[in-house]
Amino acid sequence: MSRRHWANLTTASALAIMLGCAASLAQTVTSGEAVTQPVQAVEEASPAAASQDAAVPQAVSAAEDSPAQKETAAAPELEPEIVTGTVSSAARPRNPASIDAAAPAPEAEPQAVTLDIPTIEMPAADPALAAGRPVSASVTAPAAAAGPLQATQPIVPVPEMPKVVVEVDPGLAFAADIAARAAEGVAVRRLGERERAEIVAAYQARDNKPFWIDAQGWTAAGKRIVAQLERAADDGLRPTDYALPVFEARDSAKLAEADLRLSALAVLYARDARGGRLDPRKLSKLLTPKLELPAAGEVLATLSGAGDAGAALAAYNPPHEQYRRLKAMLAQAREHLDDTPLVRIPAGPALKVGMRDDRVPLVRARLGLGPSDDAVFDRSTALALADFQKKAGLPANGILSERTVAALGRPASAQGEANIIAQMERWRWLPQDLGTDHIMVNVPEMRVRVLRAGKVVHEARAIIGKPESATPIFSHRMDHVIVNPSWYVPPSIMKKEFLPGLAADPDYAAKRGYVVTRTKGGAISVRQPPGERNALGWIKFMFPNEHAVYLHDTPNRRLFSAERRAFSHGCVRVDNPFALADQLLGPEWTTERLKSLIGKGERRINLPHPMPIHLVYNTMVVGADGKVSRFDDVYGFHRLVRQALEQQG
Known part of the structure; x- marks a missing residue:
């Protein structure tokens, strides 16, 4: 018989024995008998046995229940103990070759079971758990575990834990x-x-x-x-x-x-x-x-x-230096109370130099002038009144008008504060950043200045709009100039001057050197070509805006010699415009080069860097030395601001 066939028979026999034991155990449990120590033993065949053409099969036997065990089964059930170790059996299986398959299986004989239980080594007891006392290292594990487990005091004290503070947002x-x-x-x-x-x-x-x-x-x-x-x-x-x-x-x-x-x-x-x-x-x-x-x-x-x-x-x-000077001026004005006697001056007709009126002594007393027995409004009274009018923001004409009488009825200190505050208010209208380099046009002063890094590098006289066509107040950016410009008559002038003239004489514009253009819709535009007589002169400085105003030259340069220069239709005319262009266009465009373009057709030149331009209305300017310069309220804007602030209060 081959070794493989023999091994198969051995395995089958072992399985048959195991199934028989399982059936026997099941019957025992069913009949109510307690199994106290079920043991199964399996031994693997050694390689040595396999080499001798015979494998040693595994043997499993179970001891029959003894009468004592049967009595135990009738008692209350106890939790079975688990026994570990090596199980060995003295029985040896018969040779499968000698087993007759037709014969009945022989009755299994009781087998002796030997349990080889190894000694359990217990770990050393924790000294902290030994009867509440420290245990020395020489105490063996069984001795240390002999006493009951009790509360112990730690050898190392527990560190003090920090206090936890929970903060609640007070908000x-x-x-x-x-x-x-x-x-x-x-x-x-x-x-x-x-x-x-x-x-x-x-x-x-x-x-x-x-x-x-x-x-x-x-x-x-x-x-x-x-x-x-x-x-x-x-x-x-x-x-x-x-x-x-x-x-x-x-x-x-x-x-x-x-x-x-x-x-x-x-x-x-x-x-x-x-x-x-x-x-x-x-x-x-x-x-x-x-x-x-x-x-x-x-x-x-x-x-x-x-x-x-x-x-x-x-x-x-405002962070501007002029605003800070006005603020210091306001503080100084409040420190010095006005000791001029307040005199009530009755209403009456306007007084001019040479007129006689019973109110003249009252006016002189209010202005701090010496007494006079004559009731004539003389030149000295008119000069003192003009100075008061300038400080009060009124037209400094030396005429005792109804508005001047009303101003004389208020303390000079209060009037002075109101004027300073109104001027400070107009500084709030300007951007906080005027620009490192910028152009400033002070309309009441009738002057144009170019500033670079806070220093004035160029200034010139200017002609501003007439009171009926006032120059607007705003800020913008100048970006180009035009040499040999054409002038397009604005709608306001067209309505007031040209349309009535054209209605009376169709050649009204042509006789004056203007070109009239009529569109298909019937609209009319009037343009003055470039030339010496052009209203814009030879050059204009552009910063497109809603008012259609700009800075430009003028053929009537003699007007710059006048003290009051409110002659234009709203634009600002500049004295010596080529010098201004020299400052704005840089070294590439000198005055000589610009003048060489005169008469050669319209030419646009962009500024290398667009420059902010501010048209302001400063009737009061404080110098670095604290000296105050006052300018006429030519359009009444200062008075409007002062009155609006007073009414708001």
Whole structure:
């Protein structure tokens, strides 16, 4: 028989024995007998046995239950113990070859079972667990484990744990009150609905936590803002416009309302400082500066993120040197009270030099002149009155008019403050950044200046618009000049002069050197070609704007010698324009080169760098030495600003 066949028979016999044992055990359990120690033993055949053409099969036997074990089965069930070790059997299987398959299986004989249980080595006991006392290293594991487990004292003391402090945002304590009072808290006079909504949105973005308060009252930033609002008068603003309500530090509702109100007042102050108190366009259609009013959210973000919130709020005022000089002048005027006696002067007809009136002694007393027995309005009285009129922003004509009588009825100090504040207000209309290099046209002074890095590098006399065709006030950027320009008659002049002339004489324009063009729709345009008689002269300086005004040359250069030079239709005529072009176009375009283009057709030349140009209305200018220069209010714009501010107060 082959070895493979013998191995197969051996395996089959082992499986038959195992199945028989399993069936026997199942019957025992079913009959209610307890199995206390089921043991199965399997021995693998060794390679040595396999080499002798006979494999040693595995033997499995189970001891029959003894009577004692049967009695135990009737007792209450106990959790069986698990015994580990090596199980060996003395029985050997019969040779499968000698087994007759037809014969009945012999009855299994009881087999002796030997358990080889190894000694269990216990690990050394933890000294900290030994009866509450330290255990030396010489104590064996069984001895250490003999006593019961008790609470022990640690050898190394437990370190002290740091205290955990949970901080709650104090602003959350005011969130509900701020949300409930937001609409009412930001309702400040002269603050628009848009700005109020932006302030409420700024609070909502931070979960309605306050900006400027805590449980004790104002924060450091809040105190600095309050202090700056209280100094509003230093910048010509009214402190009463930024008055804060009184509140109790222990009242969370009042604290929340105060925080809202301070935010609203800070926004109002910032916008006022940038020129938001007045709308220039409502005063005159010729006052069209582009105001740079900050948004409410921008103001709150700037102040809350600044190291010094008060300084950040003050920075919304103009940074220009002329504004700072006016501010110092205002402080000085307030230090010196006016001691001129206030005299009530009755109304009456206008007085001029040489006229006799009973009011003359009263006028002289109001102006601080010496007494006079003669009631004649002489030259000395007229000169003193003209000086007063200039300081008051009135036409300095020396005539005692109704407006002059009204001005004489107010203290000189109050009148002086109002004039300074009105001039400071017009500085708020200018951009905070005038440009490192820029052009400044002071219309009342009738002068043009070019400044580079804060230094005047060129200035010239100018001719401004007549009172009925005033030069507008605004800022723009000059980007090119035109040599040999054509002049297109503006609609205002066309309506007043050319259309009536053309209606009376079809050759009215041609006789004066103008070219008339009629479109198919019937519209008429009138153009004056380039030439010596051209109204723009030989050159014009362009900065396209809504008013269609610009700087240009003029053929009537003799007009520059006049002291009052309000002769144009709105544009600004410049004395010695080629010198101005030399400053703006750079070294490539010298005066000689520009003049060489005269008479050769219209030529456009772009500025290498577009330059900001500011047409301003400064009736009061303070020099570096503190000396004040005053100029006539030729268009009445100064008076309009002063009156609007007074009415607002």
